[in-house]
Amino acid sequence: MKVYSTWCTKEKEEARSLKAVPFCSRPTTKNMALTIKQETIEAIRQHGARDYPNECCGILLGQAEGDMKKVLEAVPLRNLRTDPAEAQKLLPLESPGKESERNRFLIDPREQMRVEKEARARGVDVVGYYHSHPDHPARPSNYDRDHAWPWYSYVILSVAKGQPTDLTSWVLAENREQFDSETVEIL
Numbered sequence: 001m002k003v004y005s006t007w008c009t010k011e012k013e014e015a016r017s018l019k020a021v022p023f024c025s026r027p028t029t030k031n032m033a034l035t036i037k038q039e040t041i042e043a044i045r046q047h048g049a050r051d052y053p054n055e056c057c058g059i060l061l062g063q064a065e066g067d068m069k070k071v072l073e074a075v076p077l078r079n080l081r082t083d084p085a086e087a088q089k090l091l092p093l094e095s096p097g098k099e100s101e102r103n104r105f106l107i108d109p110r111e112q113m114r115v116e117k118e119a120r121a122r123g124v125d126v127v128g129y130y131h132s133h134p135d136h137p138a139r140p141s142n143y144d145r146d147h148a149w150p151w152y153s154y155v156i157l158s159v160a161k162g163q164p165t166d167l168t169s170w171v172l173a174e175n176r177e178q179f180d181s182e183t184v185e186i187l
């Protein structure tokens, strides 16, 4: 089994443990694709509209086989940035004046662990994450890149003036330098 311990700086290791994301032992390839049901996309879109003008966030559970990841469920979670005092303690923002729950999200590590545990008990995996970009294109920011891990799907929903618009998915390259767009196949 390949272990990607060389990916991370110490800082990223700390962020990883805070977000409780397990090391991924599966390789990222160029041709990864995500399949997702229309009703799950609709649930993500509604979550984005509901939490506007803040970023919404959640975990994608499903199954992976080869280059394909299949989302079976989107689990909506609270954006911990809506509790700035708590969020700053866990993972401080560099520029709290410019960064807030409107352009940053943070998943509570306790919630992450709870969802992972329940998923394992049901025989499904965490295959990715989703979040919204209020009044911003559905493209990953540098912040998103710095807090992402290879292999997982990062679904981004743009919400313009409260209305959900584009939805895209991205996978961080193994060298962690850029996100590659991922095909989204709607079932």
Ligand SMILES: [Zn+2]
Residues within 6 Å of the ligand: 131, 132, 133, 139, 140, 141, 144, 156
């Ligand atoms: Zn983002």
